[in-house]
Amino acid sequence: MAYLEIKNVRIAGFSAAVPEKVIENNSLSLFNEDEAASFIATTGVERRHVANEFLVSDLCYEACERMIKDLNWQKEDIDALILVTQGPDYILPATACILQNRLGLSQECYSMDISLGCSGWVYGLSVASGLLSSGSMKKALLLAGDTTHATSPEDKSSYPLFGTAGTVTALEFKEGAEGFKYHFATDGSGYEAIIIPDGGFRNQFSEKSLEVVEIEPGIKRSRLQLVLNGMDVFAFGISKAPQTVNKLIEKYNLNKDEIDYFVFHQANKYMNERIRKKLGIDPGKHPYSLKNFGNTSSASIPLTILTELKDAVTQGKHTFICCGFGVGLSWGSVWFETDKIVCSDVVEI
Amino acid sequence: MELKDFMQNFAAQFDETAPSEFTPTTEFKKLAEWSSILALSVIAMADEEYNVQVKGDDIRNSGTIEDLYNIVKSRM
Numbered sequence: 086m087a088y089l090e091i092k093n094v095r096i097a098g099f100s101a102a103v104p105e106k107v108i109e110n111n112s113l114s115l116f117n118e119d120e121a122a123s124f125i126a127t128t129g130v131e132r133r134h135v136a137n138e139f140l141v142s143d144l145c146y147e148a149c150e151r152m153i154k155d156l157n158w159q160k161e162d163i164d165a166l167i168l169v170t171q172g173p174d175y176i177l178p179a180t181a182c183i184l185q186n187r188l189g190l191s192q193e194c195y196s197m198d199i200s201l202g203c204s205g206w207v208y209g210l211s212v213a214s215g216l217l218s219s220g221s222m223k224k225a226l227l228l229a230g231d232t233t234h235a236t237s238p239e240d241k242s243s244y245p246l247f248g249t250a251g252t253v254t255a256l257e258f259k260e261g262a263e264g265f266k267y268h269f270a271t272d273g274s275g276y277e278a279i280i281i282p283d284g285g286f287r288n289q290f291s292e293k294s295l296e297v298v299e300i301e302p303g304i305k306r307s308r309l310q311l312v313l314n315g316m317d318v319f320a321f322g323i324s325k326a327p328q329t330v331n332k333l334i335e336k337y338n339l340n341k342d343e344i345d346y347f348v349f350h351q352a353n354k355y356m357n358e359r360i361r362k363k364l365g366i367d368p369g370k371h372p373y374s375l376k377n378f379g380n381t382s383s384a385s386i387p388l389t390i391l392t393e394l395k396d397a398v399t400q401g402k403h404t405f406i407c408c409g410f411g412v413g414l415s416w417g418s419v420w421f422e423t424d425k426i427v428c429s430d431v432v433e434i
Numbered sequence: 435m436e437l438k439d440f441m442q443n444f445a446a447q448f449d450e451t452a453p454s455e456f457t458p459t460t461e462f463k464k465l466a467e468w469s470s471i472l473a474l475s476v477i478a479m480a481d482e483e484y485n486v487q488v489k490g491d492d493i494r495n496s497g498t499i500e501d502l503y504n505i506v507k508s509r510m
Binding site: 123127314315316317319320321323324355356359363 | 470471473474477478481482487488489490491493
């Protein structure tokens with residue numbers, strides 16, 4: 086059973102960067118007026134920050150600089166840099182290695198990428214917290230984010246849903262800290278539910294990869310662009326997200342009523358509301374950032390805490406259960422506590 | 435699980451279609467009210483009422499309500 090408990094590590098802060106450019110979903114030529122209203126009502130996504138001139142690494146770089154400054158950390162003290170993304174700069178090398186240098190971090194730095202999407206922040210957190218728990222390494226930056234480079238602007242099933250963001254979660258060793266409790270799960274039989282079919286080594290890039298095909302009215306894309314099987318992802322999400330949260334609660338004997346916030350991956354409002362209701366969570370404990378940022382993949386949990394709960398988490402203690410679920414198919418949940426953490430202003434570039 | 439109960443649960447996802455329209459042989463994707471959101475609603479109904487995961491291909495490959503009922507029943 087994929088449970089994990091990590092002690093002696095705390096979250097020190099959150100930061101994020103997004104493109105300044107905003108696209109309003111009610112102005113998209115993809116939709117007629119009724120379709121736009123219906124899409125917004127169903128998904129909760131009114132607008133998104135999107136600009137293809139910025140990569141995840143650019144956004145995370147800006148968010149890191151802000152985080153390090155606001156925490157008053159010294160760059161040479163950062164022992165680990167973990168980047169969770171499906172949008173690396175190159176197939177190789179790992180983007181985390183490039184960022185280590187770009188940020189001016191010490192060469193004595195553990196750096197690597199993790200290739201996960203919507204579940205990725207939870208998985209990245211487990212890696213970063215696991216690295217720090219013995220106390221040999223003291224400080225880590227967990228970067229998580231994605232862009233919309235691989236989303237077809239002619240695909241109304243995916244393009245209006247996704248936004249761009251890069252986030253940073255700063256972690257530090259603290260003797261006696263309660264740490265993190267995790268549950269993880271994977272079902273690779275659903276790997277085609279969210280996929281970019283070509284461009285990797287299984288289906289290598291060819292001329293055919295660029296061919297734009299009409300899948301159905303309103304959905305045109307090439308094989309280098311994102312395929313999102315909405316029905317399969319929905320069936321997966323409403324089943325597995327409540328399941329992992331309940332497993333976490335049972336395994337660690339948590340009292341659901343005593344959890345202050347349930348911050349879940351921001352898939353879309355229709356799916357998230359089903360999940361929330363199934364778990365019997367009070368709406369006031371279940372914030373959304375979908376309206377202004379859309380689905381930001383692995384960035385969505387830290388971005389939601391940062392934008393929706395900043396006033397709360399910068400003061401006093403709060404308990405969280407967070408849950409990520411999506412591409413893989415991969416899912417997981419985590420319990421943790423925050424105590425007066427630093428939340429930077431969202432950087433717009 | 436009875437076909438009659440499944441049909442009632444299926445029909446409950448619709449707002450504008452008359453109850454008399456729903457029979458085992460109803461080709462549900464030809465109903466005027468059918469939409470991608472109703473497909474999600476039916477998937478959610480199968481999850482909540484029967485704890486069964488209905489996938490996109492199950493919807494795509496089902497012609498009638500009874501076809502879908504048989505899929506759900508086979509997974510219980």
